[in-house]
Amino acid sequence: KPDNTAFKQQRLPAWQPILTAGTVLPAFFVIGLIFIPIGIGIFVTSNNIREYEIDYTGTDPSSPCNKCLNVSWDSTPPCTCTINFTLEHSFESNVFMYYGLSNFYQNHRRYVKSRDDSQLNGDNSSLLNPSKECEPYRTNEDKPIAPCGAIANSMFNDTLELYRIDNDTRTPITLIKKGIAWWTDKNVKFRNPTGDGNNLTALFQGTTKPVNWPKPVYMLDSELDNNGFINEDFIVWMRTAALPTFRKLYRLIERKNNLQPTLQAGKYSLEITYNYPVYSFDGRKRMILSTISWMGGKNPFLGIAYITVGSICFFLGVVLLIIHHKYGNRNTSADIPN
């Protein structure tokens, strides 16, 4: 005999929500009323952000970098070029310097998988025997490549330097290179191989540099905590971008004191050591200077989207209200045909 339980007899107590005018219409209005102010807030914040962008690829023959357009990885001496520019407004708070690449497919499947996180995490066996995923940048001349893979191999290696030109004097601006990577990446995900002592040269013994690199990974920087796999430029590069046009944080410019803006309005010059060829695949390189707010850098899309969606919600609410009032079903039981 079947049990007489609420579960078995399908009599479980339940909440049975229905979309009624009483719930739907207010919901639309409330969403509208919440979204519009948020959108305005974001929009205003975004507009207050200073951003400056230079394309230094040099496709334009008049560009100073045009000469470097067909540079190759192993060209010596490196091609350098200088671009002058003027900031109309001063950058008040901390300024972030980015390099931006376009038409660069860091999200290509074969590219994305072409790395060995085990190796990058300092695993000694992977260091000498990298994963197959790294092919064809797994070994070079029978030596394992460290760091292996297409991502590491294609690391961005232009050097950007910024000078303020004040009455023909070039004052270099201090660019801080640490603190640009995620803490977890720097401290958890990326680690140098372990062994006796801190001599990276010894630790990377038996490996070879990636094909495109001018120098091995343990010579990326002079500071020990920014060298090898934990070099922050390297880490930033290794965090692949989702889209073919992207920017990556390059340097920080910290505000010195409260009296002066970080970057005053005026003339500046950008000195580029042009090592990174992009022209062959129609790529573009940019340098971006930007301040940030609570929600990051300039982001007009989000604000506009919020305002639009909020308005549509509100508008829909009104339309639905009218429709409901005019044609709405009163939902009386008289409608139920027997």
Add this chain to the structure above:
Amino acid sequence: MERCAARRAPEEERRVRANAREYNEKFQYASNCIKTSKYNIVTFLPVNLFEQFQEVANTYFLFLLILQLIPQISSLSWFTTIVPLVLVLTITAVKDATDDYFRHKSDNQVNNRQSQVLISGVLRQEQWMNVRVGDIIKLENNQFVAADLLLLSSSEPHGLCYIETAELDGETNMKVRQAIPVTSELGDTSKLALFDGEVICEPPNNKLDKFGGTLYWKENKYPLSNQNMLLRGCVLRNTEWCFGLVIFAGPDTKLMQNSGRTKFKRTSIDRLMNTLVLWIFGFLVCMGVILAIGNAIWEHEVGVCFQIYLPWDEGVHSAFFSGFLSFWSYIIILNTVVPISLYVSVEVIRLGHSYFINWDKKMYCAKRRTPAEARTTTLNEELGQVEYIFSDKTGTLTQNIMVFSKCSVNGHSYGDVQDVLGHKAELGERPEPVDFSFNPLADPRFQFWDPSLLEAVKLGDPHVHEFFRLLSLCHTVMSEEKSEGELFYKAQSPDEGALVTAARNFGFVFRSRTPKTITVHELGRAITYQLLAILDFNNIRKRMSVIVRSPEGKIRLYCKGADTILLERLHPTNQDLTNVTTDHLNEYAGEGLRTLVLAYKDLEESYYEDWSERLHRASGAPEAREDRLARLYDEVEHDMMLLGATAIEDKLQQGVPETIAILTLANIKIWVLTGDKQETAVNIGYSCKMLTDDMTEVFVITGHTVLEVREELRKAREKMMDASRSMGNGFSYQEKLSSTKLTSVLEAIAGEYALVINGHSLAHALEADMEVEFLETACACKAVICCRVTPLQKAQVVELVKKYKKAVTLAIGDGANDVSMIKTAHIGVGISGQEGIQAVLASDYSFSQFKFLQRLLLVHGRWSYLRMCKFLCYFFYKNFAFTMVHFWFGFFCGFSAQTVYDQYFITLYNIVYTSLPVLAMGVFDQDVPEQRSMEYPKLYEPGQLNLLFNKREFFICIAQGIYTSVLMFFIPYGVFADATRDDGAQLADYQSFAVTVATSLVIVVSVQIGLDTGFWTAINHFFIWGSLAAYFAILFAMHSDGLFQMFPNQFRFVGNAQNTLAQPTVWLTIALTTVVCVMPVVAFRFLKLDLKPELSDTVRYTQLVRKKQKTQHRCMRRVGRVGSRRSGYAFSHQEGFGELIMSGKNMRLSSLALSGFAARPSASWIETLRKKKGGEGSTACSPSGAADKTLKV
């Protein structure tokens, strides 16, 4: 079951020689072993896997798995496919194995039944499966017949034997079979062992009522017919023993030939799903092709240049080849549009629904202690789409019990249930039944509630006495007295039995009969009437009479029969009484009772002598015997005196009329297919309110030839059309309407019609050139009754409707004769708890009462359908929303088949993050409470019209899914394109993007399931909130330092969750995506609800508004109890028993020997009898009962 031989080529004719196994083995006839199982231990794994991989889906996933093992293509790890695939295969295999185990068990049980086989002159116990064609086997009373036998001899005189064929054709009345005279003398084993006759007969076939063959024995030919055959499935009754020669065994028997092939049933949703899945495959291939072309172009334009950073794979030398590989890679990552979990989830939901059916307390029959059982777990949602119900009658609609309910004697009606004050009592408050304890011979099971009738008997009312005397004399019942006072009546129809039993309880006990006498105990006195003649029943006469001579010597004719016939034949002096009785008859008919009118007539001695003389001559006449007899009968049954009328209730199963009424309101058409006679079937049609007097016309098709049937069908159609034309429906009737047009016209017919068709007409109607005509006519009628149909015809009718109407059919029945119909229909329902279990074994659902059908369909079926549809809609939606993101992403990642999400998210999305909420909805959702679906049967209609899930709905879901996927990709794209984090770092890295899209996807689909869930039980809450919680928990776990430290290459997303989800921009994006995805859906649904609500929405809304008020709705109008009179035997009553009785053929030898004494005065006859009995040393018994006492020869 290797013992059962495989099929052979069809045979032309069958030669069987008795007692000659070697000879018969030459022909390799099938043995009597029956095999319904599919596998054995060795074949199970390969056969089952083979069967499973015949499922397109399984093969597809296997194919995907192989693709994923190719490194150049593999865009996803192999484990994303293999785990679910293995899981699915295992579950199915276990289920199949269990099913087959039970089939083995039942096969074994049947095959191991014992029977006595005559082998080299000795009777040996053998198992059924070892019985061979040509064996002679002995059957005993109440045994099942083991194979199709030629009856050789029996314990009864003239080689007669009685069988019950309920298992075969559902008829419960007994049938007589007779051995051919030459063999009927072979009574003992020694003679039988020498019997070496050879039978040449037709090959095995499924015709239950036909057999043609010849017996060659001792250089003589003897024709054989069905009259000599005992078919497998019959039960031997009232026959001590009999011998039979096995002609057909095992699968060749007519029973097995009649049981249709076991077909794997699929629901229409299943079929639709398969079609849709194929379409989705097509869609998948299209997308794959688009993306592959994109890839080829991209590699050609961009990729070839980008080789400085990303060289092509080894072996890839052209963009074209890269595109080709990319096609397969995309097939892999886009395969989640049809995840394997779809099939698993569907099965789980159906299983859940099946359990709800099994658990339903309201479908549990306390009396028989049987709960409802969903024997097939894959058909539940189809229960919500049934349009045609094919019902058996006996045992399904009716209980097959006849009850003497009321009577009218001399203008006084008895039988109303009365309360203490003498008022008519309401139903339900029945007082104690009448006490029959004064009568030691009373049948304790008989119940009657009106004490006044017994009073009248006791007071000696002569009319009442005569009334019961008639009932105790005028019948063809045989009695059997096992021990003193313990009478058993063997009636060929239950209603005759009911009448004689009624008389017995009221003190007129029919005790025994011989060919020439009938002995009745009248209020304790044994009186023997001399039986002068039985004027037997037939369908034209619709009455039967007996002529008896009372002990006083008076000759009297007693007659009972249908009112229409009998009332015309009364003496004119009866006019007043006739009027009163007619009123009573009308009253009874209105209550759905079957009536018979009783009358008598005194005959002059001289007249009788004369008549009897003429009768004798007529019955000896060589030609036109029937006609002459009929005229003589007619002559004597004239100017009779009315005694009264009886009313018999053919007890319907509980709640049958109500159930039929509700199902009819739910727009379900009910066809009754019965093996019973037309009158019986029509009567039941009336009493269960399928046929009503409001009906415009009931067409009866009884033609014997193709032309007649065609003509009758045509006339019926014309009448319907004429009527609808005259009603001014605006149909301009054209002479040449094409048959399709005809259908539409016929379907729009006004007025209610019913069709009754006979088995022999049906045979013609089902022929290829007429079936459409028949179907059109039948479908235009509100009710269809097919009577006298064979099991195969039942299946054919179902098949016909299935074929042309594209509607879901349900067959319900209780006997073996319903098996083929049950198997043929989309859904087969067996009535359990009765004696036969074949129907239940073949059925998909079983329960013990017809009335549970309404609950099964209107509650369980409706809910199942609703849930399944909602489930499928949501499922396709969520997978399209999930998968199509890859498509859009393809345009931004060089068509490289890079997934948007982490591979773990892809693996777990369908298994963990989104499976349980939708499962909970699929199992628990309810739109309206169960009592409402009974109150408003119209709520059932969406299922029949296939409204909740069809191609249109599917496209809407897909569109919604694609819409969601577009937003899911492009909103984060828009936001992330140039965005940076609040610490200045890049926001748009691949991993953050993946987490953002995945998180918004999970939230959006959770909100969507929240919107779809109409019935939030605690379980739904738990699953929905739990899934969200699980998502975040797993996300953080997968991105944790610990897992990364252990497997750095597997958990690359380390630290991603905390870094990404700490960004306000990410949450703003998720919120935006959610609102944009859900808002239009809410607006659309609200508008639909507000402007064009479905009935269920309205009911639901009303429910909400009036939660505290009690609704007064009643959906069912009580149909006024007015009905036309239907008089006559309720049950198929055969002609011929009267003759058997009079000839004494069916009497035992002992009684036959005594019949010679019958002519003497009764008192002395009894004395003689007693002496004779005593002399034979028989135990003492009551004088009159002794005659029928079973005596061994």
